[in-house]
Amino acid sequence: xxxxxxxxxLFKAGWLACVLGAANELAWLGPLAVVLIAAEHLRxxxxxxxxxxxLVLAAAIGAVWESALVVTNVLDYGMSATFAPCSGATxxxxxxVSGMTSLPVIGIGSAVPLPAxxxxxxxxxxxxxxxxxxxxxx
Numbered sequence: 001x002x003x004x005x006x007x008x009x010l011f012k013a014g015w016l017a018c019v020l021g022a023a024n025e026l027a028w029l030g031p032l033a034v035v036l037i038a039a040e041h042l043r044x045x046x047x048x049x050x051x052x053x054x055l056v057l058a059a060a061i062g063a064v065w066e067s068a069l070v071v072t073n074v075l076d077y078g079m080s081a082t083f084a085p086c087s088g089a090t091x092x093x094x095x096x097v098s099g100m101t102s103l104p105v106i107g108i109g110s111a112v113p114l115p116a117x118x119x120x121x122x123x124x125x126x127x128x129x130x131x132x133x134x135x136x137x138x
Contacts (some may be wrong), residue, residue, distance in 0.1 A: 003044070003127055005109065007041070009039045010040065010041070011037070013033065013037070014030075014033045014037045017029050017032070017033035017034075018032050018033065018034070020028030021033075021125055025079075036053055041055075042055075042126075044125055044127070045126035046125055046128070047126035047128075048126055048129060050124040050125065050126035050128070051124065051126035051127070053124045053127075054120060054121055054126070055123040057117070057120050057124070058117055058120075060115065061113045061117060062113075065109065065110075065113050068109075069105075069109075073106075074101075074102045074106065075102060075106075079128050
């Protein structure tokens with residue numbers, strides 16, 4: 001449970017660094033926070049390779065999804081930063097191009113990648129209590 005609480009705090013701190021960095025033209029802040037948080041996450045994993053697979057998958061899905069939102073003019077970012085749409089836009093990290101249609105599009109579109117990541121996290125959980133010995137760190 002302590003690991004989950006730590007992950008939650010680090011995730012929120014990373015999200016905040018991404019949003020505030022994008023809103024204040026500090027493009028380096030978000031990526032730096034993400035690298036440091038990912039390194040800490042991998043450092044504590046029982047099976048780091050599984051966690052790397054999950055991180056790469058999450059990054060790929062996020063990049064495709066966020067790019068699709070920009071290409072279709074649903075969202076516009078001042079600079080690249082993944083964010084929770086409402087609060088990120090309020091902080092100045094991006095804006096809804098399509099007005100009120102943006103939120104339903106984002107919500108419906110997230111209905112596929114988010115459950116896919118939950119399923120993948122069960123398969124590639126490097127922090128699970130029952131990680132096979134062959135996958136555990138030596």
